[in-house]
Structure formats: C-alpha cells, structure tokens
Amino acid sequence: MKIDDIKSQLVRKATIFETGGVRPTHDLHESWIGYVGWSLPAEQWPQGFQPLATLFLRDLPFVPASLKHIELLTLFINEEIFDHLIEDDLSRFFEIRAYTSIDGLIQQNWQHDHIRAFPLIPKLVDNDYPTWDGGGIPSEVEDEILRLEHEEDFEYFDDIVEEIYAIHKIGGYPAFCQSGHDYGEDFPFVLQIASDEKAYFNIVDNGNFYFFFNPELHEWRVHCDFY
Secondary structure, eight states, rough: HHHHHHHHHHOEEEEEEEEEEEEOOOOTTTTEEEEEEEEOOOOOOOOEEEEEEEEEEETOOOOOGGTTTEEEEEEOOOGGGGGTTTTTOOGEEEEEESSSSSOOOOEEEEEEEESEEEEEEEEEEEEEEOOOOOOOOOOHHHHHHHHHHHHSSSHHHHTOBBEEEEEEESSSSOOOOOOOOOOOTTSSSEEEEEEEETTTOOTTTTTTEEEEEEEEEEEEEEEEOOO
C-alpha cells in the first residue's frame, strides 16, 4: 500500500470555524459560540443550562451525511458537567435542539454568563486526519502504517497527517487529546466544540467536547477529553 493510498483512505473534509474577526450581524445563518440567537416561539431558555453555540448548517461548505436534514443546531450546556467529565456519555448535560427548517424561528438574545460570545466564521478544509489512537484508522491501514514505521524511515504524523484541527468544526475527525473514544457505527462523529481562548472558554486544560449523532434514533452521545 503506497503512502498516497493510505492518505486517500484517511483524509476527510470538514467545516472549521474561526472565532470572531468580523462585525456581528445577528442575522439568520450566522453561527456563534457562547450565544444562542434563535428558537421557536414556544421554546424557552432551558432551566439549569447555559447557551453554548448556534450552528447554522444549511449553507456550510461541508456537512456530514447524518446532519444533512438539519438546518440549525442550538446547544446549551449544564455547568454541572465539569464534575462528571470522566463519564462515558455526557449527553445528559447538553440540551441540543435540531431544526429541520428555520421557518418560524424568532430571534433571541441568550448569552452564556461566562463565555465571551463571538460569531463563528466557517471555512472548508479537505485535509483533516485522525489522531493515531483515535479509532478512525481502519485496522488494515493501521497494520500497514506500523509495518512502514518498523521497516522504513516513516512516521505517521510526518508522512501521512497534514492537519488535525483541534478547533470548533463539523465533520472530519475528533481531535482527541487522549486515547480515542467512539460509540459504534450507529453514532458517527459529527461535531466538535473546542476550548477557545478568544471566547474565554477552557475545558479543564485545552480540552474538547465531541458529539456523535444517530439520525434514525435522533439521539446524541457526547465525549470529553483534555490534556
């Protein structure tokens, strides 16, 4: 197996988000960190939760297949999560609202008490790669990489990996800080919310939240790790 063959099997597209740098508009299709700007008229700020993110998906340059039917995600976080980060699934500490249409939404001004709210600017990348022990490398590809490292002057992170995007993103791979975690084929990785210095948001020590979604069950699983 040639290096180009390995890379072609592993590389994925993603939409990454840069924090701030533009004047906010608060218009439809503007994504945010630390802020939820839209809801249905009957929806309220969920008790015990804080607004974490507004993510408009419809016009993004890349969205994974399991989210194709969703136009908007709004995320709220329960601050008690930071006492439970070693649990296998943290989804109970999130209120995740998925909208298949943005018709009928009303504007809100729900801002996290501590996170500094910023617009998120989307950008397409086509060179996201998995961490070595993150579970995203097929076993036969992993065996070939190990053979190359043993028999030739070869190193995974030097010769295969172009980028591992440890920032807010949709699609691509989870940029694990520690050993990887997954919930099986029925719950593919779809979304990552990262520590964000500009937004004053730190998950213990530059950690990340990783979101996995089953579109048939409409259920989420959430994992967290940090350095």
